[in-house]
Amino acid sequence: MKKLRFKLYKPLAIIALAAGILGLNACTKNFEDYNTDNTGLTEEDLKADFNYIGGFFPQIQSSIYFNFNNTTADYQLQQNLMGDVYSGYMMPPNNFRGNVNNMTYSLVDGWNAAPFNLAYNNVMAPIYEVRRRGAPVSAPEFWAIALILKVEAMHRVTDIYGPIPYSSYGSGGTTSSYDKQEDVYNRFFKELDTAVTTLNTYVTQHPGVSLFAKFDMLYGGDYKQWIKFANSLRLRLAIRISGVAAAKAQAEAEKALNPANGGVMEITKDNANVSGFGLKHPLFTIVTAWTDNAMNASMESFLVGYNDPRLPKYFDHATAYPGKYKGIRIGSLVEAKPAYNGYSVPATAETKTFKATTPLQLMTAAEVWFLRAEAALNGWANTGGTPGELYEKGIRASFSQWDADPVAVNNYVANNTAKPIDYVDPRNAVNNHPAMTSITIKWDDAASKAVKMERIITQKWIAIYPEGQEAWSEYRRTGYPKLFPVVTNYSNGTINTDIQIRRIPFPSTEYTSNKAEVEKAIKLLGPGAVDNGGVRLWWDIPH
Numbered sequence: 295m296k297k298l299r300f301k302l303y304k305p306l307a308i309i310a311l312a313a314g315i316l317g318l319n320a321c322t323k324n325f326e327d328y329n330t331d332n333t334g335l336t337e338e339d340l341k342a343d344f345n346y347i348g349g350f351f352p353q354i355q356s357s358i359y360f361n362f363n364n365t366t367a368d369y370q371l372q373q374n375l376m377g378d379v380y381s382g383y384m385m386p387p388n389n390f391r392g393n394v395n396n397m398t399y400s401l402v403d404g405w406n407a408a409p410f411n412l413a414y415n416n417v418m419a420p421i422y423e424v425r426r427r428g429a430p431v432s433a434p435e436f437w438a439i440a441l442i443l444k445v446e447a448m449h450r451v452t453d454i455y456g457p458i459p460y461s462s463y464g465s466g467g468t469t470s471s472y473d474k475q476e477d478v479y480n481r482f483f484k485e486l487d488t489a490v491t492t493l494n495t496y497v498t499q500h501p502g503v504s505l506f507a508k509f510d511m512l513y514g515g516d517y518k519q520w521i522k523f524a525n526s527l528r529l530r531l532a533i534r535i536s537g538v539a540a541a542k543a544q545a546e547a548e549k550a551l552n553p554a555n556g557g558v559m560e561i562t563k564d565n566a567n568v569s570g571f572g573l574k575h576p577l578f579t580i581v582t583a584w585t586d587n588a589m590n591a592s593m594e595s596f597l598v599g600y601n602d603p604r605l606p607k608y609f610d611h612a613t614a615y616p617g618k619y620k621g622i623r624i625g626s627l628v629e630a631k632p633a634y635n636g637y638s639v640p641a642t643a644e645t646k647t648f649k650a651t652t653p654l655q656l657m658t659a660a661e662v663w664f665l666r667a668e669a670a671l672n673g674w675a676n677t678g679g680t681p682g683e684l685y686e687k688g689i690r691a692s693f694s695q696w697d698a699d700p701v702a703v704n705n706y707v708a709n710n711t712a713k714p715i716d717y718v719d720p721r722n723a724v725n726n727h728p729a730m731t732s733i734t735i736k737w738d739d740a741a742s743k744a745v746k747m748e749r750i751i752t753q754k755w756i757a758i759y760p761e762g763q764e765a766w767s768e769y770r771r772t773g774y775p776k777l778f779p780v781v782t783n784y785s786n787g788t789i790n791t792d793i794q795i796r797r798i799p800f801p802s803t804e805y806t807s808n809k810a811e812v813e814k815a816i817k818l819l820g821p822g823a824v825d826n827g828g829v830r831l832w833w834d835i836p837h
Contacts, residue, residue, distance in 0.1 A: 378762030382592030
């Protein structure tokens with residue numbers, strides 16, 4: 295079994311504590327096969343300052359978008375060439391593998407495995423070690439944060455593949471059983487219950503005390519902020535399942551929004567962003583050093599059509615077309631570089647958004663306001679406003695986050711004429727496409743529920759950029775925003791061009807080492823399901 299290494303951190307210094315953790319071939323093998331500490335430090339030495347458990351958290355926090363030790367290439371496979379593209383945010387100006395790749399729906403197994411392997415090796419494994427070292431009893435507040443991070447990381451994984459190994463993780467043996475997605479979500483909610491209850495109790499009993507502060511890459515040890523993150527995450531997951539488990543979704547959403555439980559994100563300060571410990575934002579490297587990323591045509595259609603003031607915060611002007619923003623449609627047959635260089639790229643100049651030091655965004659207050667707007671549209675309790683009021687608060691929160699002109703937001707929310715524009719590719723007319731929708735910005739209480747939903751999700755999509763994985767999940771759940779379909783579809787009929795890609799197949803390594811369980815997992819996808827990108831997940835119902 296290949297040995298991987300995770301790291302324990304001390305303030306101002308790093309001590310590498312070698313530990314054998316699960317390999318790439320199966321996610322529950324040889325848990326007790328640990329290497330010896332090559333630093334000379336014992337667990338007793340580390341217990342004095344909580345490094346024996348806290349030292350695992352920098353790896354856990356920085357591996358949700360995988361950028362542990364600044365492994366940008368892993369992030370590119372895990373996030374950038376999947377969710378970032380399928381969400382309509384980005385598209386590489388690179389003809390990887392001669393255009394036979396995930397952008398043309400010819401799914402590459404080596405790429406497909408990245409979200410799975412990275413999450414289990416770099417999030418689940420160190421969380422298992424935190425538990426093995428007794429955190430649930432000796433440091434319950436640390437364990438509560440571990441559970442929040444576990445849910446944040448692993449809901450992304452189940453939303454990519456569907457069934458995943460979860461409840462049996464760490465139980466020993468050479469194989470791992472898969473849980474159906476509904477059961478995984480139910481476990482998420484229970485784990486968030488534990489986390490929120492634990493942290494609320496701790497804050498009450500130990501006001502102002504935070505032993506986690508020196509390990510915290512999100513909130514500097516502020517447990518009240520972690521409670522808001524957990525409640526906001528619960529709301530996100532509740533909304534995610536609202537089309538397939540309405541009663542459960544409503545109950546969980548109303549619990550998340552109950553002020554007695556600690557609140558949800560409302561202002562920019564509440565945003566969950568990972569920073570520190572030498573992390574660099576991977577988009578900075580991918581764009582500036584590799585020239586491997588550009589604006590997606592769907593982003594051009596909406597942001598240019600709306601004359602959105604956030605546009606220069608998100609993307610640079612196209613150098614090939616001065617003064618304009620120009621994107622690339624997914625599935626375009628990109629010629630060898632530099633044919634499509636010069637189109638708009640994520641704003642990466644050092645004076646702009648994606649600097650090397652820019653934090654990695656997990657969740658924002660703007661997203662939460664839009665979640666509340668949808669909850670209000672469903673008639674649920676505790677939302678704190680009407681759908682229209684909450685929708686506008688979402689837009690305003692996003693403008694605040696991106697330091698957009700505060701005067702401009704008033705004009706923006708009142709705009710009832712701006713619409714998405716047609717896409718024109720100046721280098722290949724084959725890629726041209728009419729705008730997919732004529733949805734405007736201004737809220738209209740008299741509109742149908744479907745139109746109201748389209749407005750909410752379209753603006754949420756704009757607001758949660760650049761978190762493409764979450765945006766792709768919401769597109770699959772709702773059908774919004776209406777994205778341009780893939781130009782070239784090499785899936786051999788397994789993925790419908792108009793319906794678009796719905797999931798990623800399980801890694802081939804799981805077929806090699808865990809074949810029987812993977813075959814069971816495929817059956818959990820539904821009657822007659824096969825392991826391809828055209829199969830819908832549990833919460834992804836036709837609309």
